[in-house]
Amino acid sequence: MKQAIQSFYRGLFDLVYPPECPYCEKPIIGSSSGQISSEFCESCKEIIKPDVTERCSICDAPSGPHSNTESGCYHCNRNRDRFQFEKVKSLGVYADEIKSICLRAKEPSGRPVASAALNLLWETWEPEISQIKYDLVLPVPFHWSDRFWRSHCSPGTIAKALARKLKTKYSFRVLSKVKITAKQSSLPVSRRRSNVRDAFRVKNVPAVHGKSILLVDDIMTTGSTVNEISRCLKKAGAKHVSIVVLARALKGARSFVGE
Ligand SMILES: [Zn+2]
Ligand SMILES: [Zn+2]
Numbered sequence: 001m002k003q004a005i006q007s008f009y010r011g012l013f014d015l016v017y018p019p020e021c022p023y024c025e026k027p028i029i030g031s032s033s034g035q036i037s038s039e040f041c042e043s044c045k046e047i048i049k050p051d052v053t054e055r056c057s058i059c060d061a062p063s064g065p066h067s068n069t070e071s072g073c074y075h076c077n078r079n080r081d082r083f084q085f086e087k088v089k090s091l092g093v094y095a096d097e098i099k100s101i102c103l104r105a106k107e108p109s110g111r112p113v114a115s116a117a118l119n120l121l122w123e124t125w126e127p128e129i130s131q132i133k134y135d136l137v138l139p140v141p142f143h144w145s146d147r148f149w150r151s152h153c154s155p156g157t158i159a160k161a162l163a164r165k166l167k168t169k170y171s172f173r174v175l176s177k178v179k180i181t182a183k184q185s186s187l188p189v190s191r192r193r194s195n196v197r198d199a200f201r202v203k204n205v206p207a208v209h210g211k212s213i214l215l216v217d218d219i220m221t222t223g224s225t226v227n228e229i230s231r232c233l234k235k236a237g238a239k240h241v242s243i244v245v246l247a248r249a250l251k252g253a254r255s256f257v258g259e
Pocket of ligand 2: 056058059069072073074075077
């Protein structure tokens with residue numbers, strides 16, 4: 001009875017003050033709870049439209065129709081031998097609306113946009129992501145000096161929301177960034193790998209030993225950052241590492257800015 005009353009008042013509140021879409025900030029009629037929704041409105045979803053055309057089965061870059069990408073594609077072939085993770089899943093290519101969402105998700109007030117983007121990614125790719133039974137979801141960590149001034153870190157927000165979807169454990173204490181690095185986006189490809197070399201540490205080895213790990217970041221370009229962390233996780237005994245990112249930025253494209 002108490003629940004029914006609470007639900008009635010929540011419904012009434014949402015009718016008077018409907019939650020806003022975190023992207024266009026227009027009210028979402030018929031949605032519930034809170035001032036900012038953790039879902040995009042239908043019009044925004046229509047504009048954002050995740051790119052579900054054919055993609056590389058390893059790095060998730062768009063591939064040509066009917067291409068066989070079981071052993072990689074043009075975008076990842078040169079790196080394939082050094083990839084320590086099995087595969088990548090993303091909402092789409094880092095361009096247009098998806099680029100704008102990633103930039104908004106990084107802002108101090110970007111938590112609802114990051115959560116809504118993850119919800120859309122989940123709606124699109126749930127069957128593929130759920131194929132593997134993951135034991136642990138981990139965000140790409142920030143150095144403490146970077147984290148200190150932030151109200152939220154988008155990889156952490158996305159990872160936490162994804163762990164909830166997967167009903168899997170999440171932790172931001174397992175990995176740490178032990179070295180201050182130059183921003184990957186400011187470096188040429190040739191220096192990105194060495195920039196993040198030995199920058200990360202697995203603080204809790206028993207937590208990852210023999211486990212399947214889902215590593216989460218906001219943007220991936222060459223994959224140097226997630227690959228270096230995957231290398232550490234594998235060294236600590238992780239059985240399987242896969243990657244989820246909001247956007248896959250492509251080397252040489254106008255959107256070439258990621259990690
Ligand atoms: Zn909207
Ligand atoms: Zn590829």
